[in-house]
Amino acid sequence: MARLAVSEKRDETILFLPGEVGERALRTRLVAGEEAAYRDCYQRYAPKVMRLLVGILRNKARAEEVLQDTFIAAFRGIGRFRGEVSISSWLARIATNRAYNLIRDESRQKRTAPPPGEEAVTRLEPQVEGRDLARKVMGILDQMDPSKKLALLLQAEGYSVAEIAEISEEPRGTILARLSRSRAELSLRMSAAGLVTEQDLATMEGHS
């Protein structure tokens, strides 16, 4: 079905089928060099990747720069992508590698990004500031170990443990343990920051 759509309806808008079938169809179109497929891919995955990059870099301009680099690099390397992981995980892996490379380069050149902590929180994007809890949690995430922060950001974006393991290029067991530790740490840090009140706990206990 997907193959037919590719060959016969090249110039029309192609329905993006959900799941593996749709992914395979999109990959086939990308490998074949179909320009519309590159646009479809960008429009489908860029918001998720962008949100992840903003979470890692905490700077919109740099996130946009890395986002564009990510997609150009991914498109250039589409021939090497065999579909062992989802396109979304593949893009996330390229994006996180590039983001951390950027952070590393900048810290090496003493042009450091805003240090984690309060400064980072104050330089959040306006949309983020509009959401108080999200803003404060992002501030707390900045204070955590980068690998824990990445695991939580990816979990928040809906990636499964297996996908996070693929993106981080680490064993699944390591990621599972890291996610557990990170969630516990975030929970305690939120409590210490006063984000969890007695009333919250009482309400939650009532629900449970």
Add this chain to the structure above:
Amino acid sequence: MSDCLSLRERFFAPGQETSPEWLGHVQDCPECRLAFQAMPLVDRALTEVAQVPVDVPSFDRIAKSVQSVARNQRRRHVVRHFTPFMATGFATAAVAAGIVAALWIGRVRSAAPKLLVPGAEIHATSETKSAILENGVRIRLDTGSLKLASASKEAQTLLLPTGRIFVDVPKLPAGSSLSVRTPDAEVRVHGTRFHVIRTGKDTQVQVVEGLVEVRPEGLGRPVQMLRAGESATVGSAESYREDLRLSTLAALDHGEFATAEKRIGELVGSSTDRSQQAEAQAMLAWSLSARGKRTEAMARYRQVMRLLPEGLQPLWAENACAELAILIEQDSPREAASTWAECQRRFPDGVHAGLARARAHPGKGL
């Protein structure tokens, strides 16, 4: 504290929070209780983080770069599409020129690779056939026929009864394999390019790139690993089995029973039909009998008679039947009579027919 960390590692993962062990610990540890109680709020906070809207730069900002990437990709795609199907160096150029010329004058139909599904078969009679498997493996069948026998995600098997193929295997995921089976050998690969040629009497493997594992059919035959530029010829399974059979008989003749029994094991593993298996069992029974293991020998001889298809009357089988009857006779003449009768029934015109008739019906005389 380390207990807390260990428990948190195990039970704070999504979906694991309701374990009785964890809930018990939470009752006694205030810090873990606090962390645990606040968990729904953590999940809510993470959900909010994921729902923060972001401005995504327009695709038009990278459209120009993408155009050139797409153009290059189309070029690469075309090259990749055809490259594996041409020989290297001058031969490649010559073949390519031939194909282009043939296409140009309309004598050769456009041969886009066909997707080969499990169970499908292709035949190359007058012209080369190309096919592709779902995982990107490319195949060119020069002569003969080819069938995709199975196609699980982990293992794919191509059957080549006769003919010549060229296979281009991309890097396969860990644990996956592709194999080409001929009647003589199994060629197992993990990402490479190679030729397999099945002639009437043997199978030849030539590796162009990567590493190939060649497993000849028949137990006891050594597995060969071939690197790029190397080749191997695997003799037919039938000739291997016949050599093995003759050397086993020779070992039995010389009274080398340990050697003989080792070879019989390989012979059993290389036997493809019931008759061959029956013969191997007969040799084993003979060896056991010679070593004085009567009970085991009788069991093997009985198995020979069960395995041997009705109607077949080779001399070794008739001998096996007579030997079984003689072994039984030493313990129970009455039971032996029925075995002799069985020998008479199955081998009525055999060399032991007279003896079988006399022993099966002792009252009637020879």
